[in-house]
Amino acid sequence: MAINTDAGVLKWYPVYTHPRAEKKAFSALVDKGIEAYLPLQKKLKQWSDRKKWVEEPLLKSYIFVRITNNHQADVLMSRGIARFIYFSGKVATMPDRQIEELKLLMASSLDLEVTEEDLQAGEKIKVKAGPLKGLTGEIISYRSQKQLLLRLEGIGCSIIVNVAAAFINRL
Structure with missing residues (x-):
C-alpha cells in the first residue's frame, strides 16, 4: 500500500497498542506499507536459570506511524493496534523534530x-x-x-x- 501524499500531509501520530503487542503491531503496519517507528532498547533480563539480552519497547504500548489523515482507518484495522492517542479532543500528532x-x-x-x-x-x-x-x-x-x-x-x-x-x- 503506497501512501498518497496528495490526500494530505504526512504526519507522525502516536498509536496505542494492546499490552505487549508492540512488535506484532509494528510488523503488521510495515506489512501494509505504513511507515512506522518502534523504539526498542536492549535490556539484560534475569530468569531463574539464565540471563539473556532482549529488545523491549522504550515506550510501553506505543508505536509511531507517519501517515495522512486518510490512512487512520488502515492503522486502526491493523493487528495489535488499540487506538490513536487524543489530546484536547483531537488525534495527537508528533512534530518530525521529536521523532x-x-x-x-x-x-x-x-x-x-x-x-x-x-x-x-x-x-x-x-x-x-x-x-x-x-x-x-x-x-x-x-x-x-x-x-x-x-x-x-x-x-x-x-x-x-x-x-x-x-x-x-x-x-
Whole structure:
C-alpha cells in the first residue's frame, strides 16, 4: 500500500497498542506499507536459570506511524493496534523534530529512563558533542544528577538521559 501524499500531509501520530503487542503491531503496519517507528532498547533480563539480552519497547504500548489523515482507518484495522492517542479532543500528532530526536537518542546506545512524572521545565539546552550531538531539550536536576530531558508532549512521557555538562550549550 503506497501512501498518497496528495490526500494530505504526512504526519507522525502516536498509536496505542494492546499490552505487549508492540512488535506484532509494528510488523503488521510495515506489512501494509505504513511507515512506522518502534523504539526498542536492549535490556539484560534475569530468569531463574539464565540471563539473556532482549529488545523491549522504550515506550510501553506505543508505536509511531507517519501517515495522512486518510490512512487512520488502515492503522486502526491493523493487528495489535488499540487506538490513536487524543489530546484536547483531537488525534495527537508528533512534530518530525521529536521523532528525529527520539531516533538520535535510540542510536546513542545509552541506558534511557522513561518517566511519566510531570517534571518542571528548566533551562533549554542543545547537546554540542558526543553521541547525542544536535539533540535539544531541557536540563533538569533529577535524583541528584544533572540530566537531559526530552519531552514527548503528544503522549505525556519524558525520556531522561545523563549528559556531561561539557557537552551542552545554553539556548
